[in-house]
Amino acid sequence: MHSLPVFLRLTGRPVILTGEGEAADAKRRLLERAGAQIVGEEDSAARIAIVSDGDAATAERLRARGVLVNATDNPDxxxxxxxxxxxxxxxxxxIGTGGASAGLAKALRQRLEAMLPARLGKLADGLLAARGAIRARWADxxxxxRxxxxxxxxxxxxxPLRADAADALGAWLAAEGQAVAARLVSIRLSSDDPDELTLRAARLLGEADRIYHPPSVPALILDRARADAARIVADGPPDHPGEGLSLWVTLGEGIA
Structure with a gap:
């Protein structure tokens, strides 16, 4: 992973924007949507800057002051x-590509825009409002x-891909049998390359509560699991894996 994705709260915070033209206008609109206070290079309180024309001298001058810089079309x-x-x-x-291709990031964004319902935010708001009811329903x-x-x-x-998901929150909280039953699923990997995981394997890794595996399973595969999922080195599948979804993950023959 070349970068750590983060979401910055910029409301009311000064952010330097330099350069002119369409690129600067686009960055200005983005910063305004985020609530930033847009300032010039001379502002000493700002700790973040966007150099919209990618000017190397401006970027280096700001970085020398300890300002974090984005220089358009100048990834170095x-x-x-x-x-x-x-x-x-x-x-x-x-969606980021580490500066490799803005066009690729744009194409992926357009695909996701078409997939995700317009009211997805309403579902998130509803889950937040229902937090107390969810805790009451499932105390553990x-x-x-699960x-x-x-x-x-x-x-x-x-x-979340259902257009009416937000409207179904009440019925979901009232329904019975929503928890995932305790189960153990075996996954035999055909490769030690995480990019070659099947859709099923990737989905199960993202859902599992714990992952049992021999030492030969590489960390790059295990990194595809939930961060809070337990990783347990074992010689064979467990007799009593525990509540929720557990996986027994092995590599196929001939894979080191």
Missing amino acids: LCDFTLPAIVDRDPVLIA AGARR GIDAGLAPGGMID
């Missing part, structure tokens, strides 16, 4: 890059996570 002088954004406020999806943290996962799963009552 960028401390951060600006992603393509899918905005379903409060849901934000950022593990059961709560219940939410089941509701949001493909075909679930609040599947």
Whole structure:
């Protein structure tokens, strides 16, 4: 991973914007949407800058002051890059290529725009408002996570790709049997390359509560799992894997 994706709260904070023309205007609109206070290079309080014309001298001068810089079309002088954004406020999806291709990021954004319902943000707002009711329904943290996962799963009552998911929140909270039953699923990998994971394997890794695996399974594969999923080195599948979804992950024959 070449960069750490973060979301910055810029409301009321000074951000330097230099350069003129269409590129500067586009960056200005983006900063204004984020609530930033747009200032010039001379502002000593600013810690973030966008050099919209990619001018190397300006970028280097700002970086020497400790300012984090984005220099358009000059990736070697960028401390951060600006992603393509899918905005379903409060849901934000950022797509970056590390400066390799803005066109690729744009194409991916357009695909996602077409997939995601316009009311996805309403679902997020509804889940926030229902936080107390969700905790009351599932007092145990593990059961709560599994219940939410089941509701949001493909075909679930609040599947985020359903246009009416936000309207189904009440029915989802009142429904029975939403938690995922305890189960163990075996995955035999055909490659140690995480980019060659099947869609099924990638989905299960993203859902699992714990992953049992021999030492030969590489960390790059395990990194595709949820950050809070337990990784457990074992010689074979467990007899009692625990509640929720557990995986037994192995590599195919001949793969080191």
